[in-house]
Amino acid sequence: MRNSKTIFILVLLSLITLSGDMRNARAQADLYPAMARLDEYLMPKDAEITLARSAAPASVADGATVMVLGRQGYTTAVQGANGFVCFVERSWAHDTDHPEFWNPKMRAPNCFNAAAANSVLPLYLMKTRLVLAGKSKAEIAQAIAAALDSGELPALAPEGMCYMLSKEQYLNDAAHSWHPHVMFYAPGDVAKTWGANLPGSPMLAAFDPQARLTTFFVVVHNWSDGTLAPPMKH
Numbered sequence: 001m002r003n004s005k006t007i008f009i010l011v012l013l014s015l016i017t018l019s020g021d022m023r024n025a026r027a028q029a030d031l032y033p034a035m036a037r038l039d040e041y042l043m044p045k046d047a048e049i050t051l052a053r054s055a056a057p058a059s060v061a062d063g064a065t066v067m068v069l070g071r072q073g074y075t076t077a078v079q080g081a082n083g084f085v086c087f088v089e090r091s092w093a094h095d096t097d098h099p100e101f102w103n104p105k106m107r108a109p110n111c112f113n114a115a116a117a118n119s120v121l122p123l124y125l126m127k128t129r130l131v132l133a134g135k136s137k138a139e140i141a142q143a144i145a146a147a148l149d150s151g152e153l154p155a156l157a158p159e160g161m162c163y164m165l166s167k168e169q170y171l172n173d174a175a176h177s178w179h180p181h182v183m184f185y186a187p188g189d190v191a192k193t194w195g196a197n198l199p200g201s202p203m204l205a206a207f208d209p210q211a212r213l214t215t216f217f218v219v220v221h222n223w224s225d226g227t228l229a230p231p232m233k234h
């Protein structure tokens with residue numbers, strides 16, 4: 001049975017890459033070699049709004065902007081006032097080497113604070129536009145790198161964070177809903193400086209070299225609806 005850190009590695013909702021050796025091993029089991037029909041990634045608008053809001057407690061989500069995916073990309077369905085942006089990630093939130101990059105089942109509700117909405121979300125929205133334009137994985141990776149180099153994509157803002165507390169999330173075929181968690185972002189590969197991934201540490205982390213940032217994960221006890229989540233196994 002996979003231990004908690006192995007399950008965590010498989011989750012990756014916000015732009016996560018594994019080591020080269022692990023990536024190559026997983027690529028051999030790639031069940032999604034190409035994009036499915038676009039309809040398989042889409043949802044009814046009202047259902048997507050509800051799912052997006054489930055990423056965070058109602059005290060946050062009720063005042064947030066909500067974006068939904070359409071055939072031309074994400075658009076604002078609800079204009080909020082508290083600086084948060086809630087939306088449902090699809091599988092291309094993963095790095096382009098991830099074997100589930102095209103998994104049409106993935107639905108990962110996120111709710112970014114203003115700092116993350118202004119500096120992390122633009123990368124995902126750009127990837128979405130490239131996906132819908134029919135670009136290959138290699139073309140997507142090259143375009144993201146060029147946009148980061150040129151400044152077209154903004155530098156990571158301090159204090160960026162994200163809620164992922166939805167009981168209805170489907171993160172990947174192995175972990176499904178995994179655990180409710182809160183994410184924090186830092187530039188570069190800095191997991192060690194935060195004491196992440198060490199025995200007994202409550203902090204998990206993964207570096208995404210394509211996004212050039214480290215995502216830190218703190219698992220919490222309750223889903224956004226207040227119900228108790230299953231405990232982490234250590």
